[in-house]
Every structure is written in structure tokens, then in C-alpha cells.
Amino acid sequence: MSSGRHYVITLSCPDRTGIVARLGAFLAELGASITEAAYHADVEAGVFCTRQVVDAASVPCDVDELRERFAPVAEELGGEHRISDTGVRKRAVLLVTKDQHCLHDLLGRVWTGELPVEITKVIGNHASLEPIVTAHGVEFAHVPFPAAGDPHREQGKVTAFEEIRKLVDADSPDAIVLARFMQILPAHLCEAWAGRAINIHHSFLPSFAGARPYHQAFRRGVKLIGATCHYATADLDAGPIIEQDVIRVDHGDAAADMVRRGRDIERLVLARGLRWHLEDRVLIQGNRTVVFR
Amino acid sequence: MSSGRHYVITLSCPDRTGIVARLGAFLAELGASITEAAYHADVEAGVFCTRQVVDAASVPCDVDELRERFAPVAEELGGEHRISDTGVRKRAVLLVTKDQHCLHDLLGRVWTGELPVEITKVIGNHASLEPIVTAHGVEFAHVPFPAAGDPHREQGKVTAFEEIRKLVDADSPDAIVLARFMQILPAHLCEAWAGRAINIHHSFLPSFAGARPYHQAFRRGVKLIGATCHYATADLDAGPIIEQDVIRVDHGDAAADMVRRGRDIERLVLARGLRWHLEDRVLIQGNRTVVFR
């Protein structure tokens, strides 16, 4: 990969002969120098997907004009497309509860410039992670949730999520990251943030969806535990999977050891999934994803 | 590990202070040279497990006398124990259908002496694998199952399993290996062969139990596929897990590619699980296993 500025074009459209030629001709006419190109034809679904990265310096126009010029090609091919400019920093909002391992890891990756994103805000339903966030120079917003015994709990949750929605939408983020946010996102927010809300679940889905997955894993006696990064949908823990990985455990690992050891894999899987999302490497196809790594 | 003859002692008993000392004293009195020793205390269940390997040459008696001498110690400690003699070759019977990858792999491992077992017999419900079995010098027994449309299918299955039971029990095998045997073992055979019947399931259980797991995996869009070696119990695909492993897949892998790629992991997982079982490394604790690798 070159280190300079690039335009990233992604496209999903009905498969037919000549798409590669059409795109190739368009880019050749522009004089665009292609630095990465990936294709995938889903024969069963009849869908063609591609991601192409061109050197911005080779293209005689800015990203807006590129979008304009590409529009008729995209219309001709049908489907959906997007053109990103790596010179424009993407934005993410993080939602957290008390667990700090994913949060701390992402803050560190942004701090060093490894992850190409600006974290505009971290929203927590507990105040305990505020110091670590502000120490990294990021704004922290505390949106408390009603306690377990609260008689107005359901209404309180509605109010809290409404406040979260406003805080998130104010930043128009490219990613809303549920970095071990232990609350279930309401369906209307899943919909509003479709394709942008990214969750990390601490199991190898579809095994052990729902609560306390490591304790479920311990009881079942599995020999590997895992983590899954997926897009949040109204169907809990069942959205399109971006990335998964596992780590070996054995009979010596109690559920508490699995919790501790699982953190390493959660951190990695979330950081990888988020990076691919930010780099426009992930194309959602129904409940599956194409990931051009 | 020494290459000579060994006695392998395994013990599971209620945990209490002094077990290690009691076993240590017993072996020290015998003058036994311990070449491997592993311990595990399951604090929650209050169970202590151990596996100890002693150099047969260091012990002034044969395995029968060792068993006799150890009996009062075992009785004192309670629980279950077993003493194996690596000088006595273990026996296995394999059950197969049409898929030959696990069968061929196990035959090869036995042929080279890598797997410490004699395959006394391979039983298949199709005749197609007979040539590969006999080419390796192993007896093949064909027990056909009634076809799908057969009006007496259920009775036919009962008869077939009765024949299989006789063929298996005639060899008193230490392991009955379901090497991609696509029939569901009846509950009474699971019970009769409890702790000896070993199945390979082509998914990372508990995900995708039951039929066509790779097709289930494809539809769910997982990024890793796996295999699970477990003891067969009456509860389908839910028995104690011995070993699991996974392999990475991506959007380019159709269900058929997963089937093909999964074979590599099935082979390995079954071979490892079977080896550990044959070397008395696996102790069943309820629905979980302790594996002293």
C-alpha cells in the first residue's frame, strides 16, 4: 500500500458480463493508477462486489468531481456504491459501560495513528471510564441508565437512549462502536445506524449469544473460546459478522480465566473489524459480509 | 517421553488434602520412576484428577500386580481409577459411511506406527470404502442400512445396529470411532459404549449441531469453521468435548469449499482426540473433559 492519499471505490451490483471492463475503462480514461483492486462474484445471489483503490495524485479531479463523473457508470450498473477519500479523516463514537479493555486498546491505536479515525466522543452509562478517556484527550459523555429496581426503568432507558441518539447523531459518525456496551440497542437505533453500528460479542457466534457467554462456554466444556465483531441489528447478536477469532482454553481455565483470556481476543477482533469497516473493506450482503482484506 | 514401556495411572476422586502425598508415597515405596505427572483440582466440583506415567522397568511387578497393590490406595481415596500398560496394544473399531478422509488418515497413522492402536475392524454401511481398508490390511465388514423409501426402514436400522453391536463387542475395543459415520447411534449403544465411542462432528460445537453444518455455517456467514471430537452420548452432538479446532474461511468460500477445507480440520481434530483417548489423557467429568496433554 502506498502511504499517500487515495480514493476508495466500493460497488455491489447485479452480476453480468462486462462490469470489470466498464470499471476498468472508466478508471483508464481518468488515467487513474489503481493500487488495490479486489473482486467477488456471489454466483448464488447473482451479485458482483468490488473495491478499488486509486492514487489520488493520478486522478485529475477532487473526490466530489470523481463522484459526479462516476455516477452515470454506477447508475448503468445498478446496485450501491460509495467513494471515500482517505484524506478526509473518518469519525467514530464509542459506547461503553465499565469494561475498559476494548476502549483502552482503541484509544491507544488512535493515539499512535495506527487506526485511521478520530474518536469524537465516548459515551458511557457509568462514569468510571471518564478518566481514561479524558487522559487520551477525548470528550466523555455520561448518560446514566436507571438501576435494576427502578420502577420507571423502561421509560428511563428510553430517555437515556434518546439522549445517546442525539449525542451520536450530532457527530455524524462513520462508525458507532459498542465497545463492550452491555445494553441492548433498541431496534429503531439499529435501523437508524444500519451498517455503521459495530458490536463486539464475547463469544464465537452463533454459539453463546446473549448474556454471560464465557460462563456458557465453561459449562459446555468447549476447548476454544472466541469473539465476534458484527454489525448490530434488531436481531440480538445475529447481525452480519465482520470478523471472528478464537483462543485455546483447557480444563484448568475457570470461567473467570476465560473472561480474562477472552479480553485479548475481543480487543483484537474489534480492532480488526473496525479497521476494515473504516477502510471500506466490508460490504454487507444480506446477513453476510464480503471483507476485502 | 521415554520410548520404553510404561504404566499409566489415572484417577478421579473427591478432592482433599494429602492425595498427592498418598500417591507419591505409594509410588516411592515401589521405587517407581515417574516420567509424566499431571494434576487438576476442580475446585467448584470438589474433584481431584491426576494422570501419572511410570517407567515399567522401575517397578518390581507386572501390571496385574500393580493393579492389585494400588487397589487399597484407590479404595481409600474413593472415585475411579484405571491402570494401563503401554506394552499392551489398544484396539479400535471404526464406523464409516462413504467419506474416506478421516478413515484414510487414521489408517495412515496406524500404518506408520504413529497412532498406538490396532484397528481390528472397519464397519461401513456402504461397501465403497472396502478397497481402501483392505489395502491397508484391515478387515472390512459391510452392514447395509435400509434405503430412504424402505417401508421397514426403522426395523431395518434396529437390525443393522444390532449387527454392528455384535461386530464391535466381539473385539472388546478400547475405542469405537465414528469416523464420519453419518448415522445417529441409538441411545442404548451410546450407553453401552459410554466413554469409548468417539465422534467427529464437522462444526465448532455447540454451533451448527445436526445435519449439514457447513451449509449452516455458510448461511450464517461465519469467518471460521471448525470440527469437534467428542464422546457420543444419547444427546446428539452434545457429549463431552475432547478437542476442537478451527480454520479461517472468507466470502470467497462457497459451502462446497467449506466442506473441502473442513476435511483438513476434521482429520486433525479426530486424530488428536483419539490419540489422547488412547493414551489415557482424557478424564470425563460430567459433560466436560480434563485432557492432560
Added chain:
Amino acid sequence: MSSGRHYVITLSCPDRTGIVARLGAFLAELGASITEAAYHADVEAGVFCTRQVVDAASVPCDVDELRERFAPVAEELGGEHRISDTGVRKRAVLLVTKDQHCLHDLLGRVWTGELPVEITKVIGNHASLEPIVTAHGVEFAHVPFPAAGDPHREQGKVTAFEEIRKLVDADSPDAIVLARFMQILPAHLCEAWAGRAINIHHSFLPSFAGARPYHQAFRRGVKLIGATCHYATADLDAGPIIEQDVIRVDHGDAAADMVRRGRDIERLVLARGLRWHLEDRVLIQGNRTVVFR
């Protein structure tokens, strides 16, 4: 991937703008339906590589005519290209000594149709593997090598390799697989078979090149052991790497255990590397490879 007949086009050429467009136009004019396409631009070396798979049924000509039609495009772009027809079975010759694990694994994969190749011949410098080869219906040629103390040893080796050369070249194989063939291939054969001679080395190269790699690994106290599948070149164990993998070991593993456990990884790495070679997924770039998986 479709299960039908395909033409596979691979090309490496100097990188410049418009290659994708040129290829795309060529295929679109033919009406070719592209089922797989992968690209790689090596910016540093200024080399562009691609592999494209088209459905044979979509192309109005046979492979010879396709080659003829493509020739001017290839000439225009420069570099090297190849067009394969998956309807024509590739051929491989295997060279072995006494270790049978890789041999047995490859024979099994061919037997089941998993590996798209015909093994035309197995050549061994010991006769011990003849039965396993002929049991799989493959011809075995025994070419003995002079013993260690033989005064005419060097001359004997020359003669033996000359015989091997004739036996191999008689079959015009697409792959010459050194499936744990423990003799060093002479430089002139490496050259004659450049890009076709595939070796499996039992270490994670460049660590532990040369003899007895597991014993070297044991002495160094590494925590992972590995295997490397690479093209044989005159520079021992230094040719372009196709595939590598590792397996975890620990202090309980003696060198002999590493030898045993390493076999599993050798088998897999060789089978994967060979498959990619046979499917024209591997493009050699100097001492590195591009592998379009």
C-alpha cells in the same frame, strides 16, 4: 466457485495504467463470464500480477484459440502469462525416501478427487513405500542411491539423479513434488524444473534450514514449530516460499515428539501449497511469491 470447466489466465507484467481495463475489454469482447479475479500491484518492483478465472462455457472458443487470441494482448502488456484449462487434468511426479506421511496424505487427496491432479509416478530411493503406492493404483519406480560408505558414492548419485531426470521428464509433469525426499536436488535439476519442483521443509524457514530441523528447534527452545512449502532452487531451502504454518509445542515435547507432531503440519502445508500451484494461484516474483487464494 462454479463446479464446471474454467480457463485460468495468469499474468505478470510491468505495472502501468490501463492494464485492468485492457484485460477487462478483452474478456468482455469475448463475452467471458469472470468467476474469480485477483490483482496485485507490487509498487516497489513495478510489477502487476493478476489471475482471472472465466467460465469455459461463456467463451466461444477452445483453450488453444483463447491462447491465440490472447497472445497479442499479452505481447502488448509484456511480461509472462499462462492460460490453463481446468478440463485438462494436470500431472505430478512424487519423489520420496522412507517417510510416508506426506505421500500417504497426497495419495488420499487424489484418491477422493480433492486434489485436481494425476500422480503419474512415485519415485523412491528406498523400496519400502512401494506397497502403499501400488495399493493406490500408482506406479512406483525404485531408484536406489549409493550407501554412505560407498567409494563411488558421488558418481552413483549422479547416475541416480540422471535416471530420476529421465523418469520425471518422460511424464512432462506440471509439478515435481519432493514429498520428504531427503536428498538434495542437484542445481541443474532445480534449474530444469524451475517453478515446478516443490519441496516441503520441516521447519519454519528461514529458521532451521538444513538437516534435522526439529532437533535444532528443540535445542533452541522455540515454542512453535513449523513447515514450509517452497519452490526448490539451487540455494538449499532458500527458494520462493508458497506456504508456511506452525504448531505450538512446549517443554514437554522432546525432539521425537516434535518430529511426530510436525508431520501434521508438514502434510497440511504441502497439500495446500501443491493445490495452489496446481490451480495456478502462485506467481513467482524473484524470491517471493504472490499467492492468489
Added chain:
Amino acid sequence: MSSGRHYVITLSCPDRTGIVARLGAFLAELGASITEAAYHADVEAGVFCTRQVVDAASVPCDVDELRERFAPVAEELGGEHRISDTGVRKRAVLLVTKDQHCLHDLLGRVWTGELPVEITKVIGNHASLEPIVTAHGVEFAHVPFPAAGDPHREQGKVTAFEEIRKLVDADSPDAIVLARFMQILPAHLCEAWAGRAINIHHSFLPSFAGARPYHQAFRRGVKLIGATCHYATADLDAGPIIEQDVIRVDHGDAAADMVRRGRDIERLVLARGLRWHLEDRVLIQGNRTVVFR
């Protein structure tokens, strides 16, 4: 593992019959409840190693008295031993340069209580990491090194290392962690800190020792890159290995991508190796380690 206070006994001694019995009897007499026990007999070297963890509440004395009582047993068995009290927090000093990924990761693990250690001080030869260190409430000491062109560079290094030695020794740390400290530790410090100085090297040793390992890896065209956590010795990158791991790369990864992707594996390998060291799980045997995980 229980969450309470434990005493951890480690012992390496000449192997002979009766060691397990002797230790077992000692602990049984004390009434000690063993929660973890691991053994290893290195047959070739004739060395026996063990690690035993006992519940502090089950032992009728404090750790000093336990050490006193155990002394005659240890003397009888010969070799080396150590008794740690998990109720006494261990101490670590970190040495860093400019790379912050390992530092940030360790600070986060300590912050959450995941890693059982107090970081008493971070010493850097650049000031750039001071903010991240102090944000975590840890002292930062800046010890600048002479620049490349400095005529008194060698003497300047000697002075700098002398200052580092004083800063480190003032804290009597249980671990001196070279968390991507890019200076070569002088031989006399390696000796003074033998068994306590832990380095993370960014390659799968013994491949690519020395400078710029990812660039070496890129040029060799390996398909996996790795990291190695080892004890620092006077022999550069050749000390006893504690832990290693690898990550897959392909032709699309330039050296810079390997640098970035390698960070994830460096972080994990260092954190694991350091944890095992702090938990007294690592016993050095010549140039190899026994790791009781």
C-alpha cells in the same frame, strides 16, 4: 484458580525417585491445600521441575516461616527453589524508546488489575512517551542517549546505562521489561538482571534476529510473521524463549504493513510472557524454559 492468597513454590533439582512423594509429604504434614501442581522431568538433562500452588489460608504459618520450614527439604533435594506470596504485589520497571504499543498495552492491563504487578517506573531514552505514562499515574524517568554523530557516543551510552542501572536497582524489581527498548543491553546488566530482564523481539526467533526484522521478513517472502518474548542475555536475541506467536501475512503486505500488523502480536506475546514470569510459571533450564501454564 481461587481468587484468594496463595503461596507459589517452584523447584528445579536433579531428578530421582521420590521427589513427588517428599514434596507431597511436606505439604500434607502442613495441611496445605494444593490448588495447582505441575511437574516436568527432563529425562535428557536429568532435571526435575515443579510448581505447586497452595491456598495460603490452609497453611498454619506465614510465607517467611514456610520458607524456613521448606529449606531443609530443598537442601535435601538440591537444586534451586523459590517461594512467592501472591499477597505481596510484584514490581516491574519498563524500559522504552518511542514505540508505545507495548507500553500502552501493559499500562492498560495493570490499570484494570489484569496483570498482577506494580509498574514502579518507566524509563525512556526519549521524552515522547512521558504523557501517556504519567496519564496512567506512573513515574517516568528520561535518560537521553547520545545522538548518532556524537563523538563521545560510546562513553555517553555507558553513562546512560549506569543511570538506568541505578534507577532500576533502586526499585528491586521482579521484572525489568524491555518494552520495545531499541538499545542493546550491555552484558554486565544482562548478567546483573539475569532471569529478570525480559525482552520482546519483533520476529519469530531464531529467524530475523537483529535490526529491522520485519524488513528482513518481507525480503525473504515469509507467509507468517511473529514475535518472541525472551530473557535478555549477553548473546543478542538468543536468550531463553518464554513465548512466541505468529500472524499470517501475504503478498499484499508491504514491510510497513508487517510493522503495523506485527504490533498486535508483539503486545500479546509480551503480555503473556510477562504474566507467566510474574506468576512464577517460568523455570529457566540452560537456554530453554519450562513454562507451567
